[in-house]
Amino acid sequence: MPELPEVETQVRDLQILVGHKILTVTTDTPKAFRPTFTIFQKCIEGKKILAIERRAKFLVFTLTKNWKMIVHFRMTGHFLLAKNSAPLEKCIRHFFQISGGTVLQFSDIRKFATLELVAPNTKSVSLEKLGVEPLDREFTFLKFREIIKKKKGKLKAFLLDQKNVVGIGNIYADEICFASSIHPAAEIQNLSEVDLKNVFREIKKQLKKGIRNRGTTIGEYVDACGQSGRNQLSLMAYKRHGQECQVCGTLLQKMKIVQRTTSFCPRCQIKI
DNA sequence: CGGACGGCCTGGGAGC
DNA sequence: TGCTCCCAGGCCGTCC
DSSP: OOOHHHHHHHHHHGGGGTTOBEEEEEESOGGGEESOHHHHHHHHTTOBEEEEEEETTEEEEEEGGGOEEEEEOTTTEEEEEESSSSOSSTTEEEEEEETTSOEEEEEETTSOOEEEEEOTTOOOHHHHTOOBOTTSTTOOHHHHHHHHHTOOSBHHHHHHOTTTBSSOOHHHHHHHHHHTTOOTTOBGGGOOHHHHHHHHHHHHHHHHHHHHTTOOOSSSOOOTTSOOOSGGGGOSSTTOTTSBOTTTOOBOEEEEETTEEEEEOTTTSOOO
């Protein structure tokens, strides 16, 4: 599941496309495009890529005359850089022919991913409601405390909600809770100042570690060159229910929080 | 307003 | 071996 580190890794790999033109776009899954594939194709072909950036779990391509292409990978989407249009994987849905001979392929097993075209001087609805970027300098502990103090509910639900802090999904949420030694179902209101400091520190730490490891590969995520990430090799909690805690040896348990499978250590993460 | 839940999808694994 | 069923999950829309 591409979360902040996986999207960030892809964005960094795709920088070689900046300055190049999108010549053609083809698809066998037109449903993925907004507003429609026909309009998307008509407006995007011939435009130059001026910048590729990440905002939350979105990739934002800035094109000629400030047109934008906003991509969300959802569960299984990812880009692949290729030399020609021979599919590098089974589930290639879209092809972008780029000037200079590169083909940008888009793979997406479950067809949940979306590619949205945004006209100049138009706001993208999807980017409007997003919360703060956890790796920005302006995301300080004071800022974090200000955000979380306004909220009620379970810690994991807070971490997953993109209106609070962006970029955290099921994998990193479990890792952040574990590394903070806080139960994922702990009520936010019951967290102490020390707890908040730990959560704040681990949000930054776990996401940075994910980026350093070029992402977490569970199932299908790969970088733009088709290589797996390495972060799955050092996970402490995510999907480890039934296995021993690597700190205390207790068997990790699982539960559902906001419909998400959640793994945690009942001894290290004492419920508050 | 907010929490719960269904829908979107497909491949892989479990169970029979 | 082969069939069916269930599950994974980000995000949105709907309902209570």
